[in-house]
Ligand SMILES: [Zn+2]
């Protein structure tokens with residue numbers, strides 16, 4: 001119903017140029033730049049291969065994330081509008097161009113092929129409200145297209161058990177880490193496969209994560225504290241590497257360690 005109302009109020013037109021009857025025309029899509037270099041996810045000051053944590057940050061602070069790949073800039077108003085329209089106007093079609101950007105960035109950065117993809121979960125209340133998890137939509141596309149030879153398994157094995165205070169309201173990185181501490185856990189319900197989805201998604205109790213290389217996906221990161229907490233939860237269960245990737249990063253230059 002809410003979608004019907006929104007569609008009537010805002011008929012389909014390109015978010016960039018408003019001239020075509022599509023949410024994003026080819027021309028506007030082609031203007032979005034995917035950076036060919038990545039920076040340290042913690043200090044955001046040093047260029048590092050694949051967005052790994054730089055050596056001075058490694059000395060200062062333990063990180064469970066092995067890298068963070070960012071596909072585009074949130075300063076790009078088109079990216080901002082696309083993510084907003086996906087999440088708050090429920091335009092699921094926009095997951096596709098966003099996933100394409102993410103895919104381009106993953107291929108450019110030549111990350112090792114992951115054993116599985118894990119989308120960052122929403123709190124059940126948020127999931128009911130939106131009707132879908134935008135990170136899962138991205139994961140499905142990436143799963144299909146990351147390598148031509150196979151579909152990478154998607155595991156919906158993490159759950160968000162606390163409705164935490166929005167990270168946006170918190171300035172300090174350490175306080176953000178504290179805010180998300182312990183909010184994720186691995187599901188313990190019996191494992192099922194959502195075969196109506198393509199590629200199929202494995203839900204419930206996690207398979208053995210020992211020595212697994214995991215690609216963790218989300219739409220947006222700010223300080224990266226949420227991804228860090230997911231990574232901590234997965235590494236506790238034996239995961240070997242956590243490569244995180246997001247469509248865009250919202251930079252808050254003011255936060256301090
Ligand atoms: Zn356009």
Ligand SMILES: [Zn+2]
Nearest residue numbers: 040043054057
């Ligand atoms: Zn750094």
